[in-house]
Amino acid sequence: MRELILFGIIAATYLMVIAKRVPALIRSFRYQSFFLFLITLAAAIEEGHADLYWVALLILILKVLFVPYAMYRIARRINVDENLGLLVNSQLSLLIALALTYCSRIFSRTLGFHQDFRAVAITVAFAVVFIGAFLMVSRMKAFTQVTGLLVMENGIFLFGSFLSGGMPFLVEIAISLDVLISVIIMGLFVYRINKVFTHIDVNKLSRLRG
Amino acid sequence: MGIVVILGIPVALAAAALLIKRQRVFGMLNCAGYLAVLCASILLLRQTVLSGNVALLGNFIYLDVLSAFFILVISVVAFSVALxxxxxxxxxxxxxxxxxSKARVYYALFNLFCCSMFVVPAVNNLGILWVAIEMTTLVSAFLVGFYNSKESVEAAWKxxxxxxxxxxxxxxxxxxxAYAFSLSAGVKSLNWSAITAGAARMDATILKVAFIFVLVGYGTKAGLAPMHTWLPDAHSQAIAPISALLSGVLLKTAIYAILRFGMILIKGAGFAYFSHLMLLLGVLSLAISCGFVLVQKDLKRLLAYSSIEHVGIIAIGFGVGSPLAIAGAALHILNHAAVKSMMFFGAGSIVSVYKRHSMNTIRGVISVLPFTGIMVLLGCFALTGFPPFSLFVSEIMIIIAAFTSGSYLLAxxxxxxxxxxxxxxxxHFGKMLFGNLPxxxxxxxxPLSAKIAFLFLFVPVCALGPVMFFIKKDVVWIARMLFQH
Incomplete structure (x- = not known):
């Protein structure tokens, strides 16, 4: 069952890689966060920690409900065209994503995970982090960079919860709040870029050189 | 007790900034607050040196000499910036x-920024340390994009x-x-005091992989090349007092984080690996900044690249790793913070009078702003490591250490x-200071407050050489106090 949820996470990540428009990207991010919520819930049921239920609830509220909603809102308010501006087309992006997944497998093996369930989980977590980073560098809109960052953060979360059995509750809360604040602040800056430059193409931000 | 004052005052001032309407009154209050913070941090350093580590709130806040030293550096710069x-x-x-009203927002953000920087060396938990460093980025991004011009918004976004x-x-x-620690010790903890104590039994391979990630991550924030690309933009576009904070201490808080992890790595996986990585990034930073400093046309970007150079020198100092080099690098952190703040203040005053950043059009500063001009001239010599000033002492310590450890190429x-x-x-500065007046x-x-700020910073810039005669301990003692190994 848990393997299936992990499969869902990686599938949602691939969906983001091939997305060409803003709504598709946000929708896939919501799927990914939802699977993350499911896997935390599964872990909570299995281990019976009250803390884990709270963490799962936090993910549901923040990453499944609030963040995608806020992103939709920003996308509608700035009202620019919905194309993501792919620097690498979606077929090639998918191939790169597959290659990154393979690298993650090698990585998790060097860390000493060979066969069990955790090996799959760590591989998926690394893959999500790397693909998030790839999304950030290969898409032109400021908007996508924020999404890429959130994807990376999801990957880190997965990594943390399967590597050392979750971080202390306090740290988990602090990191989640941090994510929330950073999304709000980046949203504000996307607004500002749009207002000052009348576009959000990051590759056209080139006034500062040398 | 001192640490409560240090963390509490900025929070209180941030709230007061939004409530107090009169700029003049609040400006004074702000300076008084940071003077208190400065005194508290001196007492804190004294306490950690004389009577050992300070723990509070069930080890949530935990300070050794290294933490107290970084808090002192932050409070020195913060006080001068408040002035x-x-x-x-x-x-x-x-x-x-x-x-x-925007000025009130400025003061509130400035205080939050300082508070998040004070949290970094004070906490024991490495996860909270991460959160604090991320908070410094989020708060200061507003201060970088404060003027809302195209350039500043671009810089803030990057x-x-x-x-x-x-x-x-x-x-x-x-x-x-944390994973490596839980494997070896059987208990989970993110406290550096616990992890450092159990470091010797940890898996060396995992530590090495983990340190690469940490070095890339915090190295980005510290401005080590090749992850430095945000730094010249942000430093040149921020408001002048904030440029001083960014360059003087924000980079140093990231270095503090690297050192904490470095100490665990050294205990668990040996010194050679840490040393090679630090030397590599240090030399790279030095080389890249050399090139850009030579061809630079923008005054504040020139200073920003010089920050990359000095972070590189500090990394080299810790990479060489003999007691002399470590003491040199630690002192260099304080010296660079003071001098670079002074230079950014000078640059801020010059830019606000001449209304431009380009060094080709700024001429005759010394006759327009005599006091600032003289301070910038002295600061320029101090920054480049000219003999009577403190930076000369700390740089020569690192160079001597490199020679005596046999790395002639590095030296x-x-x-x-x-x-x-x-x-x-x-x-660059000769032309700007003495050229014909436009x-x-x-x-x-x-303004008087700026003059006091310059003079205050000038004390640590000059003091290190004479102070060395009065401290009856040698550099080995300093290095051992800072890094208990």
Whole structure:
């Protein structure tokens, strides 16, 4: 069952890689966060920690409900065209994503995970982090960079919860709040870029050189 | 007890900034608050040196000499920035660049920024340390984009994105460190005091992989090449007092984080690995900044690249790793913070009078702003490591340590880099300070608060040499106090 949820996470990540428009990207991010919520819930049921239920609830509220909603809102308010501006087309992006997944497998093996369930989980977590980073560098809109960052953060979360059995509750809360604040602040800056430059193409931000 | 004052005052001042309407009153209050913080941090350092580590709130806050030293560096710069802000913000309001209400927002953000920096060395938990460093980015991004011009918004965006990505890798590294610790000790903890104590039994392979992530992550924030690309933009576009904070201490808090993880790595996996990585990034930073300093046209970018150079020197110092080099690098952190703040204050005053950043059009500063001009001239010599000043002492300590440890190539590279930058700085600043006065420029009044800020910073810039005679301990003692191994 848990393997299936992990499969869902990686599938949602691939969906983001091939997305060409803003709504598709946000929708896939919501799927990914939802699977993350499911896997935390599964872990909570299995281990019976009250803390884990709270963490799962936090993910549901923040990453499944609030963040995608806020992103939709920003996308509608700035009202620019919905194309993501792919620097690498979606077929090639998918191939790169597959290659990154393979690298993650090698990585998790060097860390000493060979066969069990955790090996799959760590591989998926690394893959999500790397693909998030790839999304950030290969898409032109400021908007996508924020999404890429959130994807990376999801990957880190997965990594943390399967590597050392979750971080202390306090740290988990602090990191989640941090994510929330950073999304709000980046949203504000996307607004500002749009207002000052009348576009959000990051590759056209080139006034500062040398 | 001191640490409560240090963390509490900025929070209280941030709230007060939004409530108190009169700029003048609040400016004074701000300076008084940071003077108190400065005194508290001196007492804190004294306490940690004399009677050992300080723990509070069930080990949540845990300070050794290294933490107290970084808190002292932050409070020195924060106090001088509070002083300098008074005159600078008043001038900006008079010119119509800022509104009264925006000035209040500035003070609130400045205090939050300082508070998040004070949290970094104070906490024991490496996860909270990560959160604090990320908070410094988020708060200061507003201060970088404060004027809302095209350039400043672009700089703020680059800053927030590059540093956030970098720091995510640092979180990955932190989790790996915690994992290695839980494998060897059987208990879970993120406290550096616990992890450092159990470091010797940890798996060396995992530590090495984890440290790479940490170094890339916090190295981005520290401005080590090749992850430095955000730094010149952010430093040149931020408001002048904030440039001083960014360059003087924000970079150093990231170095603090690297050192904490480095100490665990050294205990668990040996010194050679840590040393090679630090030397590699240090030399790279020095080389890249040399090139950009030579061809630079923008005054504040010139200073920003010089920050990359000095972070590189500090990394080299810790990479060499003998007691002499470590003491040199630690002192260099304080010296660079003081001198670089002074230079950014000078640059801020010059830019606000001449209304441009380009060094080709700024001439005759010494006759327009005599006091600032003289301070910038002295600061320029101090920054490039000229003999009577403190930076000369700390740089020569690192170079001697490199020679005595047998790495002649490294010492040669360091000397070559320093002399290139010395030449470039004297060339650029000579023209700006003494050239013919442009038409329509006359002598300007300089605010008293800025003068006090300059003089205050000038004390640590000069003091290190004489102080060395009065401290009856040698450098080995300093190094051992800072790093208990």
């Amino acid at each position: 300098y802000s008074v005159g600078y913000i008043r001038h900006d309001i008079a010119e119509g660049k800022l509104s009264e 800053y927030i994105i590059i540093c956030s990505v970098g720091i995510i890798f640092a979180l990955l590294g932190t989790i790996l460190f 040669g590279a360091l000397l070559a880099g320093l002399s290139i930058i010395f030449g470039a700085f004297i060339f 038409k329509g420029m006359a002598r300007r009044a300089e």
